[in-house]
Amino acid sequence: MNSEDLFKKAIKLFPGGVNSPVRFYEPYPLYFSRASGSRIFDADGNEYLDFSMGFGANFAGYGNAEILSETMEYMGNPVPEGVPTRGEIILGEMVKEAVPSVEMMRFVNSGTEATMHAIRLARGYTGRKLILKMAGGFHGAHDYALVDAGSGVMTFGVPASKGIPEETAKTVIVGQYNNVENIEEIFKKYGKDIAAVITEPVMGNMGVIPPSPGFLQFLREITERYGSLLIFDEVITGFRFHYGAYQDLIKVHPDITTMGKILGGGMPVGLFGGSEEIMKNISPAGGIYQSGTFSANPFTVASGIATLKFLKKSNYESTIELARWIEEKLSPYKDLGVRVNRVYNMFTVFFNEKDVVDYSTARSSDVKKFFQFFRNLLKNGIYLSPGQFEASFIGMAHTPEEIEMAAFKMAYALEYDMNVGGDKNQ
Numbered sequence: 001m002n003s004e005d006l007f008k009k010a011i012k013l014f015p016g017g018v019n020s021p022v023r024f025y026e027p028y029p030l031y032f033s034r035a036s037g038s039r040i041f042d043a044d045g046n047e048y049l050d051f052s053m054g055f056g057a058n059f060a061g062y063g064n065a066e067i068l069s070e071t072m073e074y075m076g077n078p079v080p081e082g083v084p085t086r087g088e089i090i091l092g093e094m095v096k097e098a099v100p101s102v103e104m105m106r107f108v109n110s111g112t113e114a115t116m117h118a119i120r121l122a123r124g125y126t127g128r129k130l131i132l133k134m135a136g137g138f139h140g141a142h143d144y145a146l147v148d149a150g151s152g153v154m155t156f157g158v159p160a161s162k163g164i165p166e167e168t169a170k171t172v173i174v175g176q177y178n179n180v181e182n183i184e185e186i187f188k189k190y191g192k193d194i195a196a197v198i199t200e201p202v203m204g205n206m207g208v209i210p211p212s213p214g215f216l217q218f219l220r221e222i223t224e225r226y227g228s229l230l231i232f233d234e235v236i237t238g239f240r241f242h243y244g245a246y247q248d249l250i251k252v253h254p255d256i257t258t259m260g261k262i263l264g265g266g267m268p269v270g271l272f273g274g275s276e277e278i279m280k281n282i283s284p285a286g287g288i289y290q291s292g293t294f295s296a297n298p299f300t301v302a303s304g305i306a307t308l309k310f311l312k313k314s315n316y317e318s319t320i321e322l323a324r325w326i327e328e329k330l331s332p333y334k335d336l337g338v339r340v341n342r343v344y345n346m347f348t349v350f351f352n353e354k355d356v357v358d359y360s361t362a363r364s365s366d367v368k369k370f371f372q373f374f375r376n377l378l379k380n381g382i383y384l385s386p387g388q389f390e391a392s393f394i395g396m397a398h399t400p401e402e403i404e405m406a407a408f409k410m411a412y413a414l415e416y417d418m419n420v421g422g423d424k425n426q
């Protein structure tokens with residue numbers, strides 16, 4: 001059955017035909033039946049070089065033999081779900097060693113769960129109600145995170161979805177990433193009621209946007225000044241750029257860290273953690289409730305241990321170098337309205353005349369042109385993350401030959417097929 005036929009069935013089973021909205025694109029999403037290394041294979045008999053890698057969940061490569069065999073060994077010796085296990089201690093110690101600000105943690109099942117509990121923890125710990133998130137930042141699909149900026153520069157949030165009570169959205173203030181003045185203004189007005197600032201340290205969900213110099217340091221300073229907590233949502237960036245979290249590369253340490261994706265090696269995972277002083281307020285040690293049948297479930301833990309073992313001895317540098325190649329190959333198209341934002345080994349190709357440095361410049365990108373590019377690359381065997389506001393990723397399985405060819409195809413698509421910026425000979 002090909003993708004079109006599968007979608008016809010899916011549309012009767014799942015709203016919009018998919019199990020998560022970002023998986024849909026016109027006219028129907030491709031269905032994938034197999035993955036190996038950096039390659040994914042669709043139900044229509046096509047093979048693609050994958051730059052989405054499970055929206056960043058897979059870093060070691062699909063079916064990595066070492067990870068698979070170690071995970072299977074655990075799976076062959078099942079332990080019960082919903083009870084404490086030795087594995088969770090091994091994985092917990094590995095995380096603590098790699099991310100020193102995470103002295104204590106809780107494993108959960110997704111990034112959404114991780115940020116939801118991190119927010120409750122921050123509120124419970126500080127006794128304050130307000131959360132400051134960044135416009136365009138994404139922290140999962142729960143009520144506290146699915147809040148947009150209202151009109152006006154400094155604003156309480158408005159629900160980004162039907163079904164979220166206005167009262168809930170009003171407990172979230174939406175600020176501007178990379179805008180010190182805006183955050184300072186918000187703190188001046190509401191600082192003593194702000195429980196926490198939550199942000200992706202490197203924006204990945206409005207496309208890749210790096211922090212401007214000093215911005216994260218400023219967030220650390222202002223949260224300390226007002227007695228608020230700082231939450232770094234490292235669901236994407238955890239274990240992505242080096243064996244640890246982004247916070248240690250820039251030496252800005254949050255009070256609470258959330259992680260997910262790579263940590264589970266392809267199994268559903270999330271984690272929130274921080275200092276012992278904060279984390280010991282979680283039930284049953286303290287009065288802030290959090291629980292989950294599948295938290296630290298043995299399969300995820302097994303896969304997480306195997307993945308971290310593999311990543312610890314892996315060469316991250318090569319993935320960063322390959323991402324640099326793409327950036328360099330596409331840089332001549334800047335004058336034609338193409339901007340490549342790269343942070344280490346993740347990147348977004350923006351269709352924009354301006355540099356993309358914040359939410360408003362990101363939103364001014366040409367989404368139609370992005371999908372033209374996306375489709376063109378699909379025809380040429382390349383699968384980018386399917387959205388202008390998504391990040392694409394280079395992992396351990398991508399080879400220099402693959403990236404050289406992909407960079408060439410991307411440049412070719414821009415130069416000849418899309419004719420970005422119009423016909424130069426006219």
Ligand SMILES: Cc1ncc(COP(=O)(O)O)c(C=O)c1O
Pocket residue numbers: 055109110111112113115138139140141200204205233234235236260261269
């Ligand atoms: C930064 C960030 N936080 C949280 C989430 C939510 O994670 P999950 O999809 O595992 O619930 C995502 C998902 O893409 C994310 O990118």
